[in-house]
Amino acid sequence: MTSPVPYRSVTTVLTLVVPLALAAVPFVVAGAWASELPDQVAVHFGADGPDRYASVAGAIWPTAIATVVVAVASWALAFFWGRTAQVRRVAAATAVGMAAFLSTLVVGMLDVQRGLTDTAGTTGLGLVMTVAFAVGIGAAALAAWAVPRDAHQPAQEPVPPTAAVLDLGPDEAAVWVTHAESRSALVIGSSVALLTLALGLLLGLPFLAVPAVLVAAIVLSSTWFTVMVDRRGLTVRSAVGWPRFSVPIDEIREAAVTTVSPLAEFGGWGYRVGRGGRVGVVLRTGEGLQVERTGGRAFVVTVDDAATGAALLNTLAARSRVG
Amino acid sequence: MLFRVDPASPDPLFTQLAGQVRAAVARGELADGERLPGARELAASLDINLHTVLRAYQELRDEGLIELRRGRGAVVTAPPQDNSELHAAVETLVRVARSLGIAPQTTTALVKEALR
Numbered sequence: 001m002t003s004p005v006p007y008r009s010v011t012t013v014l015t016l017v018v019p020l021a022l023a024a025v026p027f028v029v030a031g032a033w034a035s036e037l038p039d040q041v042a043v044h045f046g047a048d049g050p051d052r053y054a055s056v057a058g059a060i061w062p063t064a065i066a067t068v069v070v071a072v073a074s075w076a077l078a079f080f081w082g083r084t085a086q087v088r089r090v091a092a093a094t095a096v097g098m099a100a101f102l103s104t105l106v107v108g109m110l111d112v113q114r115g116l117t118d119t120a121g122t123t124g125l126g127l128v129m130t131v132a133f134a135v136g137i138g139a140a141a142l143a144a145w146a147v148p149r150d151a152h153q154p155a156q157e158p159v160p161p162t163a164a165v166l167d168l169g170p171d172e173a174a175v176w177v178t179h180a181e182s183r184s185a186l187v188i189g190s191s192v193a194l195l196t197l198a199l200g201l202l203l204g205l206p207f208l209a210v211p212a213v214l215v216a217a218i219v220l221s222s223t224w225f226t227v228m229v230d231r232r233g234l235t236v237r238s239a240v241g242w243p244r245f246s247v248p249i250d251e252i253r254e255a256a257v258t259t260v261s262p263l264a265e266f267g268g269w270g271y272r273v274g275r276g277g278r279v280g281v282v283l284r285t286g287e288g289l290q291v292e293r294t295g296g297r298a299f300v301v302t303v304d305d306a307a308t309g310a311a312l313l314n315t316l317a318a319r320s321r322v323g
Numbered sequence: 324m325l326f327r328v329d330p331a332s333p334d335p336l337f338t339q340l341a342g343q344v345r346a347a348v349a350r351g352e353l354a355d356g357e358r359l360p361g362a363r364e365l366a367a368s369l370d371i372n373l374h375t376v377l378r379a380y381q382e383l384r385d386e387g388l389i390e391l392r393r394g395r396g397a398v399v400t401a402p403p404q405d406n407s408e409l410h411a412a413v414e415t416l417v418r419v420a421r422s423l424g425i426a427p428q429t430t431t432a433l434v435k436e437a438l439r
Contacts, residue, residue: 174327175368177360228360230368308325 003296007088007148011078014092014143019071019099022139023064026106030056036114042122043109050122059109063102071095081277084297085150086245090273092147097140104132153294154250159318163254166311168319175230176312180303182223182269182283189219222270225281227289227301229309231316234291236281236301243271245281249320251294255313257306258290274300289313324352326360328369336371340379348388348401349409359389359397 030037034056042050043059078091108128113119168174193216200208217240224239233252237244262282266272272280280300282288289306291299291313303309324347328336347353360368362376369376380397383389389397420430 168327169329169331171331172327172329173369173371174325175360175365176325178324226360228364228368231370232368312325 003083005080005082006151006295007082008079010146010148011082011088011091012075014088014146015075015078015095016071018143019067019074019095022096022099022103023067023071025103026060026064026110029107030060030110033110033114037110038113038116038119040119041110041113042119045122045125050120053119056110060106063106067099067102070098077273077277081273083277083295084279084293084299085147086279087273087277089144089147092143093140096143097136100139101132101136104135105129108132150295150297152248152251155253155294155317155321157253158321159252159314160254163314164256164307164311165318166308166315168312168315173231174312174316175228176309177229178227178303178305178309180225180227180236180281180283180301185269185283186219186223189215189223193219223283225283225301227303227309229312229316231320233316234289234299234301234309234313245279245299247291247293247299249313249317252313252317253292253294255289255291255310255317257310258288258300259286260288260300260302261285262302326365326369328371328375336375337379337382340376341382344379344383345386345388348399349406351406353399353401355399355401357399359399361396 037056039055040053041056041059042052043054044050044052074091074095078088082088082091105128108131109125112124112128113122116122166174193212196208196215197212200206200212220240221238221242225236226239228235231249232246233249234247234255235244236246260266260280260282262269262272262285265278266274266280266282269283270281272282274280274282276298277296278298278300280288281302282300283302286302287304287306288300288302289309293299324343326340326343328339330336332339334342344353344359353359359365359380362380363373366373366376380389380391383397384391388399388401390400391397416430416434420427
């Protein structure tokens with residue numbers, strides 16, 4: 001059974017129309033600034049200042065093409081595999097964020113060279129980079145926020161009789177709690193954070209605390225998750241509480257044990273969108289719990305003893321259909 | 324780990340919970356330093372009273388099996404111990420009881436009696 005991919009027009013606006021409009025901005029701005037810009041602008045900067053030059057159009061085109069490539073790939077991802085809101089959100093954030101970042105970068109780069117006769121003396125790129133990065137992140141967050149949530153889709157048909165179940169008494173309540181973790185990423189990430197902090201203290205560079213805290217936050221939110229199965233469904237949440245994913249019990253068609261190879265199926269480790277639009281918290285190769293949701297959606301999390309979790313989910317899902 | 328409470332069982336709910344944690348520690352499923360779910364969270368998941376979970380946790384704390392820390396929840400403090408001999412004996416007991424056709428309740432009653 002394949003169900004249609006929802007919100008395709010919103011997806012097209014967010015992943016194609018908006019990024020293409022953003023890609024056009026540098027061309028328009030360069031046109032308005034034509035008289036002030038030098039014939040050859042600096043486009044690449046080394047440690048000792050600019051080390052590569054191009055015409056104004058030559059400075060804009062590469063980033064415009066990169067924006068279009070990213071936008072089309074994101075559009076295809078969300079248009080064909082976007083049954084889950086998370087997939088559409090990742091696609092919209094990537095396309096819009098990338099477009100906003102690159103366009104701001106190019107406009108900023110041209111801005112600092114306005115009125116210059118000798119572009120070798122171009123300065124102020126650090127600020128341009130910072131602003132472009134902030135604009136990119138902000139635009140990505142805005143695009144993700146604009147993506148519509150999935151509608152509540154309760155399952156209509158019963159849990160398949162072939163699904164593994166648990167011998168639970170009629171009034172018996174049960175909860176299964178476990179962890180999904182990447183111990184190596186946790187150890188490496190924490191070491192990097194601590195080293196950076198130590199370096200900052202030793203060298204008297206207090207601003208190093210910022211990247212240290214940033215790394216620590218990323219590590220805590222992406223390498224260690226609590227996985228819980230109870231009467232309300234499946235919940236997966238990071239050590240700091242966010243991100244948090246949940247599958248309500250009445251939207252579960254069937255849960256089962258699966259084997260995950262993160263690189264081949266998800267293109268890497270972490271919170272991922274995989275082939276076919278499967279969403280997952282995949283932190284290692286091996287055993288995982290896979291939940292088939294209504295609307296052709298699927299969620300995977302890598303855990304040990306997934307059989308117990310799957311059996312409990314099937315049992316509680318079947319119970320929720322009766323009442 | 325799996326926590327389950329059955330109101331139909333003659334044992335009180337907090338005894339059932341505490342027993343499962345004890346068994347999980349004895350089987351090595353819960354290792355030293357591992358954290359149990361927060362009492363509030365567990366009570367909400369199982370749809371039971373918070374005090375039932377707290378009572379189970381307090382019982383485990385009094386036995387020295389877990390440590391209760393404000394804000395950090397319950398942490399397993401069981402020293403690593405090799406219980407394989409005990410597991411083997413339990414398996415033998417179950418096998419013999421089954422082959423003799425003795426009811427589970429009778430077997431547990433005999434064990435409880437012997438442990439007194």
